[in-house]
Amino acid sequence: MRVHSASAPPSEDLVRWQRAARALGLVSTVVLLVGLLGDLADPVVLCLTLVPVALWLLELFAPPRSPRVEGALLLVVGAGGGLLNARAFDSSGFLLAFFAAAALGIRLPPREALPWLVGVLVVLDLGSAAVSPHVLTSITSNSLGVGFTFAVGAATRTARLERARSEQLLAELEVARVHEAEGAALAERARLARELHDVLAHALSGQVMSLEAARVLAESTQADPRVVEGVTRASRLARSGLAEARGAIAALRGDALPGPDRLPELVEQAASAYGLRASLAVRGEPRAVTAQASLAIYRTAQESLTNSAKHGGVGVCATLLLEWRPDTVVLTATDVRRPGTAPVHTEHDGGHGLTGLRERAELAGGSLEAGPTNDGFVVRLELPT
Template identity: 40%
Template sequence: MVESTTRDDRPADLRRVLVVAGWVAAGFVGVGTVLGELPDGTARVVVVTLTVVGLGLWLVSLSPRVTDQRILFACLVAAGLIGAVIDRLNPHGPAYILSFMTVAGIGLRLGRRPAIVAGAVVIAALAWAEGSTSSNPTGAALNVAIGAGFLLVAAAFAGANRDANDRAQEMLRLEAETRRAREESAVLAERGRIARELHDVLAHTLSGLAVQLEGARLLAEHTHADPRLVEQVSNAQGLARSGMAGAKRAVATLRGEALPGPEQIPELVEHARLATGAAVTYRVDGEPGALAPELGLPLYRAAQEALANVAKHASGALTEVIVTWTPAHVTVEVTDHGGTPTGLPSGGFGLTGLAERAALAGGHLEAGPHADGWRVCLTMPRAKPEVPR
């Protein structure tokens, strides 16, 4: 991962190096012109003024904010022509470097056709300036033209390579986004299939079970059965309804709807009261705040699993549900006191799966007996743990 990031940053690093080099070259030309030998009279003022204007145009062309090809074309050609004029007026100064700088900028920043036109104009002007002040005009003009031409071609190749790299990086980015979209689509399709299965099988089964239990309760009351049997059937009916509500929430979660979190725990408490008829208290300590869905869901599941276990294994137990908010963590604690053991077998997987889910999100689950009952306590961080690269 680190290697990929470094490779992706290379084009940006190269651009920064080129910009710094351009500024250094501009500074060299400016200082060399001021400290070097200047012509006398009006020509001195003209040379200094043109140097300032030419360097200003060159620095404008270096700015990454300037991307309009017409503006770049005008700035680079004007700076190159100004460099040629200064070279003609002050042959002993470093102004010719400005023309070579603009030739490199033309190859790097302009498209192929504009670069050919702009490069030809600047190279021709520079060759004229060098030839007109040399004792061997033809040889001087050819030498400058050949050198500047090679520089233009090399810069154009470098620019083409940079653009190809940018296009390759963009294609890789688009490919990664497409692959991620396909994976998300596949996950959503699978979740939709599971949601349909849950709705068609589990929800319908629990709905039918609730109806059957309601009939059994009415029959027990009509036949004057043992009141304890009526109470047990009513409790079972409440659990079936609670299971239907949980199945609906699971279907909603699989279909991409909002995940339940600590804010839905009061609903669980109310369902537990209605289902078992036992006393279930609820308290919040600290200041509640925002919590990522993947951190809030384990807290909700912990309360759900603990309340279900109380109803299953400790009939009539007094249950306390406490949600504690601290600056760094959120804790949900479910403790039951007393109650009558039902003797029902334990599946043994609910708390195990919950502990594994919490550990993946940076949480910690504690579960075990205490003085007169059972205690389940889950602590989750309020912020997602950083994943080391």
């Protein structure tokens, strides 16, 4: 048996309760049939037994969706018990009326169940009055027994509904807590964005203006061209850093994050700012990935190009290869240095860039590998799509 409720998937607890109710219903049916064995030779008793029992089994395993149809079904089951009580007074046929009363209490709201319950009780009492030598006692015991059984079923139904409502309220409370935590996180990110803007972005803006003034001064005083070139490159780096700071602030505020679509722009900026010979190759058909994976691809390419310029030496050649595979996307960043330049950088040179990239990859469900090659360094990022 089931309790009428909204069309939602049943919980594990409800499924266990339904199994227990069906098991109890089957045991009760066996007890009923055993009590009727001596009277089944009577064709009328056999017919009055088979029809209500078949409907009772239908109620246990495939109850009607319509409350009215189900009420009528249970009325027939209970009336069958009343008629059996009149035909075979000393048998267990009256139990069908109690089965119907319990099911009416469990399955239907009290106001909908009472008319059907009264019908069951009337048939049972009329049958008892027709054959019982103690009419008043039989009617009283029948009424009290059926009423008590219905009350237990109704109390069970109320308890089940209250428990379901409590579970729903707890689930809604958990959702509210999650939203509250997300709101607090967004507020904290907005605060951090304001702090970064006030400190980092302003400082970089001042640095850009100072470098630009130094470049103009160097040109006006006809300083060494190498000085002018160095100041110009430093100015480009400062401008790039300012742009990245603004991008980080936008990310904290929840704005659009950079991803694979901005890799060509990143390569151009790196070549201009660092003097790299940088290139990008894309294989496969690009497709949408999660925001976390998209940002991991961009930050890995950015860190790799920065490391190539920082550690690869003069004239280093950096290559980015982005491969869109059926289930993964792979970014391979390789740099090749000229013979005789500074040693190739390693992951253990005191920085935390590659460690942070590896953490990003793991959070996005992927992996990152990095290490030196014969003539440079390689970083390989693999993420699920």
